[in-house]
Amino acid sequence: MLSSSRLLALSTLVISLVLDSASAIVPPGQQGAFNQSITQSSDGPTTDADLIAQTVKQVNQKSGAPDDEAPDADIPPTGVTAIDGVLTSASVADVTGLNSAHRRRPRHYFGRFDRRQSGFEEIFAGLPADQHDAAIEGTAFLTYTLVPNSTYNVDACLTWAATIDGCVFVNLYYEFNNYLLDFVFSEESNLKCAAYGDIHNASEKTNFGGQASYPQVDNNTVPLTFITQSSGWGLQSLIDPADPDGYSLVFGPTGGANNAPGFMGFAFIDRYDVNACAQLCNGRGIDPVGGGCAYFNIWRALVDGLPTTYTCAMYYLVTDESTAVNTGQGDLVVTYSRGYKRISVLPDGGFESYTACDDFCFTTSYATWTGTSPSGGSQDASIFFHPPYAYTGHSVGLLGSAEDVDALLGTLSPAAPLATKAGVLYSIQCFMNTAFSGSAVEASANV
Ligand SMILES: *[C@@H]1O[C@H](CO)[C@@H](O)[C@H](O)[C@H]1NC(C)=O
Ligand SMILES: *[C@@H]1O[C@H](CO)[C@@H](O)[C@H](O)[C@H]1NC(C)=O
Ligand SMILES: *[C@@H]1O[C@H](CO)[C@@H](O)[C@H](O)[C@H]1NC(C)=O
Ligand SMILES: *[C@@H]1O[C@H](CO)[C@@H](O)[C@H](O)[C@H]1NC(C)=O
DSSP, X not given: OOBGGGOOOOEEEEEEOOOOTTSOOOOGGGTOOOSSOOOOOOOOOBOOHHHHXXXXXXXXXXXXXXXXXXXXXXXXXXXXXXXXXXXXXXXXXXXXXXXXXXXXXXXXXXXXXXXXXXXXXXXXXXXXXXXXXXXXXXXXXXXEEEOOOSSOOHHHHHHHHTXXXXXXXEEEEEEESOHIIIIISXXXXXXXXXXXXXXXXXXXXXXXXOOBOSOOOXXXXXXXXXXXXXXXXXXXXXXXXXXXXXXXXEEEEESOBOOOBSEEEEEXXXXXXXXXXXXXXXXSOOBTTTBSXXXXXXXXXXXXXXXXXXXXXXXXXXXXXXXXXXXXXXTEEEEEEEEEEEOOXXXXXXXXXXXXXXXXXXXXXXXXXXXXXXXXXXXXXEEEEOGGGOSSSSEEEEESOTTSSOOOOOEEXXXXXXXXXXXXXXXXXXXXXXXSSOXXXXXXXXX
């Protein structure tokens, strides 16, 4: 089955020419100018850090184990809580239109089980058994289970946590007066173990219970739920994620988000999931100037020191740590910032490794590309170093006679076979310009 999680970007730039020997056009081989002025790729918009910060204030991603749902529910796929400043509640598949079957996470996405299990430590202890306590309401709640309550069963909770994909923290507590725990669920236990994909601390104990769970009988007061001995166990930091399919890590983790050009927009997701962010980048669509998403920056937002949301910012230009300068604003602090760029299976898709001069030169082949003319043609496929011809950078591929000596189109081919993989779906991105010879002459161009 084709997997769109392996989308790879190709980026080439081609000028199409059909020259008319009767015209007065100065051909590219003689450094002629474009007939029509062209819109060269600008740097485009930069990161809208203010909109991101405003949206962080509006979003609420904090939750915990529900008091009215059965334990051991499947972990839902990573959700999207905001897109470009508008709050939403959607799955990544809804947002991208990519089939959910294509975006399974690798099994060891957050690292190996043994690493996590051995790394869990007590982050905060529960209050003494005779006092009311509170359960965590925090980001990245995954699922919960009930562990045998004959003792305060930390081991059972941590053993279970090690089987939960993405779990880096658990909150263990008793919940009293919950009718479902006391009389319905087969576990016959009121000791809840709730798994999270982020690490929380005692200041996030905000769920004190207080629900009426028992049925009303006669005029008797219905006892309200309450919590005791709420402790937290977790890692000291989030585990380094594996690179998403089709992407490579550019930098991170650091405390700086990118403030960079080529910004396409952002999404908030409900856990720190680099694969979800990669899927959002794959499915982001095409910027009419910059093309597809080529880079994303994922980071965790702390507000007043507490995990609040996970930003996925998307760019059509690749950037790096040099622009990762936004450490936050006000009570918002950037943490776990990582940049990933899309891997292109096409080496040198922008012809930028052709550097035989520093102003103007051209060739029919060099290390990474080979131009071939049709029979009887000459220089019908070539590569130019000349920044005014280039869409980005300094070089461009040319299809059409470089010296205006025939009306044939040649072929530009990568010098080495592309390392594509069977069964993988690739997207091809090509910036093309046919404005060199003017609309009348180019009318019969057939690229
Ligand atoms: C552009 O091409 C048209 C013919 O297609 C010609 O009349 C015009 O002079 C050209 N303009 C420039 C700036 O080369
Ligand atoms: C264990 O949980 C069950 C079901 O909620 C409850 O009836 C029982 O009292 C609990 N035992 C302890 C020791 O808390
Ligand atoms: C419930 O309270 C009402 C009003 O106080 C009273 O009239 C009624 O007899 C009570 N019912 C029972 C079963 O105690
Ligand atoms: C919990 O985290 C907040 C924010 O970082 C910090 O201010 C607070 O001291 C922490 N509380 C505990 C009990 O560690």
